[in-house]
Amino acid sequence: xxxxxxxxxxxxxxxxxxxxxxxxxxxxxxxxxxxxxxxxxxxxxxxxxxxxxxxxxxxxxxxxxxxxxxxxxxxxxxxxxxxxxxxxxxxxxxxxxxxxxxxxxxxxxxxxxxxxxxxxxxxxxxxxxxxxxxxxxxxxxxxxxxxxxxxxxxxxxxxxxxxxxxxxxxxxxxxxxxxxxxxxxxxxxxxxxxxxxxxxxxxxxxxxxxxxxxxxxxxxxxxxxxxxxxxxxxxxxxxxxxxxxxxxxxxxxxxxxxxxxxxxxxxxx
DNA sequence: CTGCAATTC
DNA sequence: GAATTGCAG
Numbered sequence: 001x002x003x004x005x006x007x008x009x010x011x012x013x014x015x016x017x018x019x020x021x022x023x024x025x026x027x028x029x030x031x032x033x034x035x036x037x038x039x040x041x042x043x044x045x046x047x048x049x050x051x052x053x054x055x056x057x058x059x060x061x062x063x064x065x066x067x068x069x070x071x072x073x074x075x076x077x078x079x080x081x082x083x084x085x086x087x088x089x090x091x092x093x094x095x096x097x098x099x100x101x102x103x104x105x106x107x108x109x110x111x112x113x114x115x116x117x118x119x120x121x122x123x124x125x126x127x128x129x130x131x132x133x134x135x136x137x138x139x140x141x142x143x144x145x146x147x148x149x150x151x152x153x154x155x156x157x158x159x160x161x162x163x164x165x166x167x168x169x170x171x172x173x174x175x176x177x178x179x180x181x182x183x184x185x186x187x188x189x190x191x192x193x194x195x196x197x198x199x200x201x202x203x204x205x206x207x208x209x210x211x212x213x214x215x216x217x218x219x220x221x222x223x224x225x226x227x228x229x230x231x232x233x234x235x236x237x238x239x240x241x242x243x244x245x246x247x248x249x250x251x252x253x254x255x256x257x258x259x260x261x262x263x264x265x266x267x268x269x
Numbered sequence: 270c271t272g273c274a275a276t277t278c
Numbered sequence: 279g280a281a282t283t284g285c286a287g
Binding site for chain 1: 270271273274
């Protein structure tokens with residue numbers, strides 16, 4: 001063959017080689033996140049996981065979730081927020097990524113684009129700022145729900161900050177949070193991601209002597225009311241969602257704590 | 270902290 | 279599409 005043909009072939013091989021290597025790197029990066037879901041969780045983490053009404057629980061390094069395919073979002077996200085997790089580091093926000101660990105296919109972030117709704121974190125990025133990996137992992141689409149911006153940056157944000165305050169004060173809390181996926185809901189995007197009409201957050205603390213619980217149920221709208229106005233019993237959220245929140249607790253204790261809507265054990269400062 | 274959007278390459 | 283920059287609650 002001619003020299004010209006040889007050079008052409010070499011050039012093509014080089015281009016394919018570089019492309020292939022970059023593709024290999026990207027595949028490796030994705031594999032890291034997927035494999036992270038297979039890691040064995042700590043005892044405490046497993047212990048407080050709620051039941052799944054959808055049959056699809058996914059474990060990530062920094063949180064676990066139960067994915068509802070019909071609603072294209074998690075019915076709950078659960079994680080332990082330790083005092084040591086709280087840092088002042090200010091990571092750059094990454095791009096949202098489809099969660100490949102969701103076998104039925106997690107929603108694309110494109111559903112949210114120009115929808116008028118925020119990509120609202122369920123496990124807040126601010127709760128996983130102890131490492132770049134943990135922070136980035138919260139930007140998976142299985143960890144977000146459509147939220148009105150005024151709500152997300154308003155009273156919901158206030159609640160999230162209060163959770164961090166409690167995690168610091170009580171040396172760690174276990175957090176379960178999600179939207180109430182029932183009733184008539186609007187949808188956004190081509191995949192019809194449901195817009196919850198209410199959001200909840202359930203906390204349990206076992207590190208402060210005696211076990212205590214608190215639950216919040218908020219309409220999907222901003223509010224200037226104090227946080228304690230939204231305290232409800234865990235039982236009432238279980239009735240709404242069908243989720244059993246702390247099935248591993250001793251029954252008598254579980255029944256007592258979950259029936260209570262008292263917040264006397266939790267400091268609102 | 271919680272986010273979106275316009276701009277540039 | 280990726281990254282930077284600015285803006286808003």
